[in-house]
């Protein structure tokens with residue numbers, strides 16, 4: 585009997601799915617026990633290592649998530665919002681830790697995770713990297729230290745395939761800035777200005793999204809006042825940083841009480 589947690593990767597063929605499979609198989613702290621893709625995907629029924637163009641890994645890609653989760657201690661899920669809500673219920677049934685990297689979830693989809701979190705550990709973050717989670721803390725501190733003479737703008741850039749905006753990370757940074765200022769983000773967010781918008785409103789937090797090429801992920805938090813500017817910046821150059829964070833969360837979640845957590849809990853920031 586091994587105590588090394590078994591991990592299932594959902595969205596196995598995706599950009600993050602493949603990075604997660606490499607990260608888990610290279611780790612001596614976890615075992616890859618399942619790989620899930622959507623029904624009809626051409627990887628279903630194939631060995632996931634071979635489907636990735638490498639050596640067999642002894643794990644067959646399945647479109648039956650519950651069957652895969654039943655053999656695992658954790659599910660790492662970077663897929664799409666509707667899929668993630670479904671996986672939360674199934675991971676709770678299987679008593680697996682559910683690590684959620686999926687972004688673009690609506691408030692209703694986030695609320696739909698709560699019943700699952702009564703039975704299982706959910707770790708969810710729009711960005712699993714150490715650097716961004718530190719930047720979130722710094723953003724909160726800087727926003728708390730400055731008054732509304734400093735206009736706050738969050739500028740993000742990602743690859744051309746990204747489907748949601750603002751990015752999950754940009755929203756984390758915006759929430760941190762709003763919390764530092766003691767306001768609700770929903771009351772002050774200006775998303776992507778266009779046309780005759782009128783002058784900038786004092787105290788608002790702006791969001792701007794660039795999409796192009798293969799940009800892995802870049803985020804600036806700009807604090808601009810008359811006469812000076814502060815820019816807090818994170819640049820990701822390798823998706824491995826997200827996968828390493830997600831694996832850390834899956835291991836940290838073993839033995840925690842059911843509930844919802846984030847990377848600040850995992851990293852102890």
Ligand SMILES: NC(=O)c1ccc[n+]([C@@H]2O[C@H](COP(=O)([O-])OP(=O)(O)OC[C@H]3O[C@@H](n4cnc5c(N)ncnc54)[C@H](O)[C@@H]3O)[C@@H](O)[C@H]2O)c1
Pocket residue numbers: 594595596597598599600601620621622623625662663664667684685686687688709710711712713752826
């Ligand atoms: N939190 C983070 O640190 C972080 C980092 C990178 C990406 N992301 C997010 O992760 C998500 C995926 O990003 P990506 O670039 O890998 O996208 P991608 O499109 O390359 O991969 C998504 C995969 O999910 C699969 N999928 C969709 N529905 C499914 C279902 N019902 N069952 C099984 N598989 C299903 C797709 O077939 C695809 O292979 C996005 O929301 C992205 O924003 C988060």
Ligand SMILES: O=C(O)C1=N[C@H](C(=O)O)CCC1
Pocket residue numbers: 687710711742743746750751752753754800801
């Ligand atoms: O590639 C993506 O998609 C990314 N999504 C996350 C986000 O929305 O912030 C993290 C960075 C990469």
